[in-house]
Amino acid sequence: MKIINAPIICLLCFLSFSTTGLSQYKKIDSLKKELKTYTRKDTVRVKILNHLAYYLYRNNFSQSLAYAEQAGKLADEIKSVKGKARSFYMKGIAYMERANFKVSIHNYEKAIELYTSIDDLKGIAGCKNALGVLYNYKGNKKLALQYYEEALAIDQKLGIKKNLPNYQYNIGNIYSDIGKYKKALANYKKALRAYTNNNNEYGMLSCWNSMAMMYLNQGDYSQAIEYHHKSLDLAKLSKDSLSIFQSLNNIGNIYRQQQLYDKALDFYKKALAIKQANHNNKNIIAIKNNMGGIYLDKKKFAKALSCFKETNTLSKAIEDNEYLAVSLNGLGFSYLGMKNYSKALANFQEANKITSVNQKQYELVESYVGIAYVYYYMKKYNLALINAEKAAQLANKYKLLKHRSDAYELLSLINNELGEHKKALISNQQLKILNDSLLNREHIQKITEVEYEYKYKNELASAEKRELRLTQTVQTTTNSLEKSQRNLLLGVIAFLITTLVLGAAIFFLKLRNEKSKTQNIIIEQKLLRSQMTPHFIFNSLSVLQGMILNKEEKKSVAYLSKFSKLLRITLENSRDKTVSLSQELIAIKNYLALQNLEDKTYIYTVIVEEAIDTSLFEIPPMLIQPFVENAIEHAFVNQKEDRIIDVHLSYSNENLICTITDNGIGVDAQKEKPQGTKKSLSTTITSERLKILSKDFKMSSSVTVEDRKKYNEQGTRVTLIIPYKLQENVS
Template sequence: MKVINTPIIYLVCFLSFSTTVLSQNKKIDSLKKELKIYTKKDTVRVKILNHLAYYHYRNNPSQSLAYAEQAGKLADEIKSIKGKARSFYMKGITHMEQGNFKTSIANYEKAIQLYTSIDDLKGLAGCNNALGVLHKYRGNLKLALEYYTKALEIDQKLGIEMNIPNYLYNMGNIYSDMGKHDEALVNFKKALKTFTGSNHQYGMLSCWNSMATVYGDLGNHPLAIECHNKSLEIAKKSNDPLAVFQSLNNIGNIYKQQELYDKALSFYNQALDIKQASQNIKSTNAIKTNMANIYIDKEEFTTAIPYFIEVISLSRKIKDNEQLAVGLNGLGFAYLGIKKYPEALANFKESNKITSTNQKQYDLVGSYVGMATTYYYMKKYKEALIHAEKGAQLSKKHNFLIHQRDSYKLLSKINNELKEHKKAYASQQQVKILNDSLFNRENIQKITEIEYEYKYKDELASAEKRELRLTQTVKTTTNNLEKSQRNLLLGVIAFLITTLLLGATIFFLKLRNEKSKTQNIIIEQKLLRSQMTPHFIFNSLSVLQGMILNKEEKKSVSYLSKFSKLLRIILENSRDKTVLLSQELIAIENYLALQNLENKTYKYTVFVEKTIDVSLFEIPPMLIQPFVENAIEHAFADQKENRIIDVHLSYTNKNLICTITDNGIGVDSQKENKKENKKSLSTTITSERLKILSKDFKMKSSVTVEDRKKYNEQGTLVTLIIPYKIKEVQ
């Protein structure tokens, strides 16, 4: 039996809108002195008390609550609504850090009520952000996003730019939990840039931790460890025990992912040795979950069970549904390992109920797979089939490859028991495909790690070699001072040889560059000839002649206008290395309109997403039109009606992507109808051209042609990744 491992729990810092300083201890000492000197009962003293509460809430929560209580009482005496609201806010974040969510929410609501009464939008933004953090802790991602959005809207209204990175960071964490890794990294990197510029220590620490979590989820362990080490460095400089605890735990998690269990346990134990961290139930709960999962990985199920029971008990106590679901799934698989099926099923069902409402998709899929596995071993095959199918469907939707593979493996076994051998065989084929995908992904991860290790080992070796050479040079200079003339002569000779070698290298590079330019010109000429074929020109003129003979004056004038405009645009574009995207699109639209003017036999669209400003993007000319022409000439061999051609441009991950789709016979059928030795001219020339353009533009570019039947659709899909430059706005 293969037990599906539960995901590793990563710890990250959450952010507040209050200003943090380089040395927290120095700030606390300064505030204490200020409190001792300033004895006047007014709003200044209330602020000092609230500031002291803030700087204690993470490492000394009891002292934080004491300062917040004093601030609240003094605010009541002097009738400071704002000071009282801030004291409730401080109580809220302190109780939240301890996992006392119900008490925390009550304090936030009181703060919101007071801030609303005095129309303090800044205070309301802080409370909404904090409630977003709280609901994220509890696993209610949808509600967390709602509160973050409210806070963001308020600060945008106020024009408070300094708070924007906080929202970017918090929303990045939501995207990370939803499995939207690209969106998460974009938000974290933007936030990190701002935090670094303002030297915001907690902000930088939190971003590094969160980015490491994403890289860990993607299997890029070297980058994950690098990010966590940067986080650990900041935590130690800031003298923040809880942040050090978090970084040690997270580094342990990366080693756990690589099945380096001794290293992982070493970092976990270092983290647990930090006494201040024991006051934070959520943090200690997370690390115990990770240690329990090591025993699950090692199939030491009886050792893992007490850990999971403790995690579940503490999660219920602080109402942490997110970690409760993880613990329940873990305990379910542990019971499954020792064949206690009723106990396993009960835990999976409870986890499923929680994760069905809190949007934590990975744990939800895990509970379905767990229930399906349990029902299978209990020989309740119909129930097992229902849950395995749900697991397969959800894991496919969210691209959880391991869950997806194990779901299909179960489906194969279950259908065999139900005598549905055809379905069982189909599921087994899916298992093979997914095993190949996982194998390839693991190989890519290993190659990445090897490259990373080689890079730094090579740099270290180079440094050692440089040091050795320097030592030898000093020794030689000291011992052979009298031979300086000979050394000078050798130096001159070496200089002359180096000069000759450099000259030869420059000549070779220049020659290669000229060859590349010549090759590029030849390909451009080939493309122009393939685009403006005599066949196309002859057909166009024949159509025009027919219109004139039929005395269709308006139609012929329109046709001639479009034809001449198209010729002019293509000839003008062919002279330039790059043209505006808007010009290229005009050429394509004119071409489609021209082809459609005679009989109106095609429906076509040219759609550009709003994120693209066509007046700013500059691209190589004549990349898109050949594929549009292919669709018109070859896609609809026997199809007289409902002919559709769609051109769509999008901008994703700094890639300019153009897709050309049709609903014709499909590229596979086209290949069967053509001679075996005949290749697509436009695809061949464009592929050759893109190889050169990739080097010129120093960015990725490619063309792929697919039959849409692989997506259960009809027709052909051409995907172009187009190299581009952004025109500078004057």
């Protein structure tokens, strides 16, 4: 069964304001106060009422509708055609959010009629874009794209550029749904850049969710989970219950894709527990379809049947053919598992009719596979062959690997029954090729283990050689310093009295410079040792050994891959005075992922502001990791859940600023505990190192550790001002 992502729709709001999630509630309060103080019955009051309807439509349907109705009545009273049109538009948005499409369309058409009467092209464009969202919501991609293009043409005619990212995002959704992933991703990235520059947080989380879905479809789980967590964090900050619901569903989808069914079900249930989001039947359908798919995978056909019956009823009630096709295929496979072939066939055929029209290729191929299986089990082999061949043809066209495997397996079985043994052999060989490339995980694991063992030994030997060279360099520098002191002393004695002061100054500067170099080399050597302690290596290997003994093959390979990558990056970075900021961030992400891979008890983010091009910044290596390590080691004493670590990089007043925050017990509480006096060796070394680096880079650098309770928050904040060099951007 296909994994269903709860959709985030992006409306192009043509009103003269923009919404940002973090200020939404303040804006609502401000508008309510303004409504109380402004009592005149004019167009200004109509605008305030329509504004309130817009800010409330996602999370408070009844209040949003009430304000839109009030705006419409007042507009009638003062004969404001534009205000009346806006009230219809706001009601259309509210009813669409409730998946009441008939009423929503009626309100949009009324709004277009009024805007047309006063030749308000901007208003017409907003309504057409909203209709595009609605028909995309219903699964009519062709009509949705038509409305988007009509709205875009109007805005281009008017010279309006601010709505461009909304169109790019919505058109990206269309391309994603019809399988044109490169075009979809290109539109999402353009929209995200614009939303970030405009600080449009709702637009940003919409893009993050959609991009995560794209990466999930391509099997890139790490990118998918990263973007979904970005969206979830922003949704929680803005207290947007619908976006939280959608992000929880989508994170559950990633676990389902990895066959971690119990974890997936936990996230689905958390999403369903959000009462404010349950008013939207489409959200409920998405979750229930996903749960039904898990029960199918676990061969719990009765539970799956129950889920798909519920989503079938809900999809018909809101006339959503896209999700109706998913539920019909789900019912087909449920009945197939229960050997009720007649009902299975009826549901597959109905799904096939729907998907042939709305171009949803995944469900279309799914229906052909289901029909072929039914005819095969009914021993109607000729009919089974026709549908299996169609499934294979479409699966190859759309590059659906799972369905290709299913189709070849069916063709092999059917041709054997028909006596076409040569064709059966060909299909079986094609199936074997697919299985060899996709399913032979044990062989891949063995190759990976051998490869990383070899790399690990080489890197370890290389590290020992570098440490020896560092020791020799320290000794040579010390000897050089002593010789330099003697030579300078003899020179000072030989100088004339008139040049004594100048000679002493030169001597002092050279002495300080040599000591600084020596101290820097010693500190870098200590830092390398702190990164490469046997305790760290053997502890990681012990965790890996436990996974292998528990036969957690996937987990152990993932852990070994992360560990090897972190080890290699750490060793490579330690040999250079500066490294690319992008390379340093890769090391931080791998370190966090490695620490979190065992039991996934941390939620972490690594966010870089849009203004920073990480490929241009060169920084000293291994500055950030000690403070991340401190957060993991000391921040969460007796705190087993909801442990959050955030790393954020910003650029302000020519300062590169890194903040590391956690929601643990706080640095003040750590100091009160006996172990709180035991400072991290790596942190101490880093603090000493910053003093030297400030002089080397000729810019200020510092580290500040604060307890977040001074900001009425929980945990610790570390602010690190990092010295840097900028590379020239060669294009």
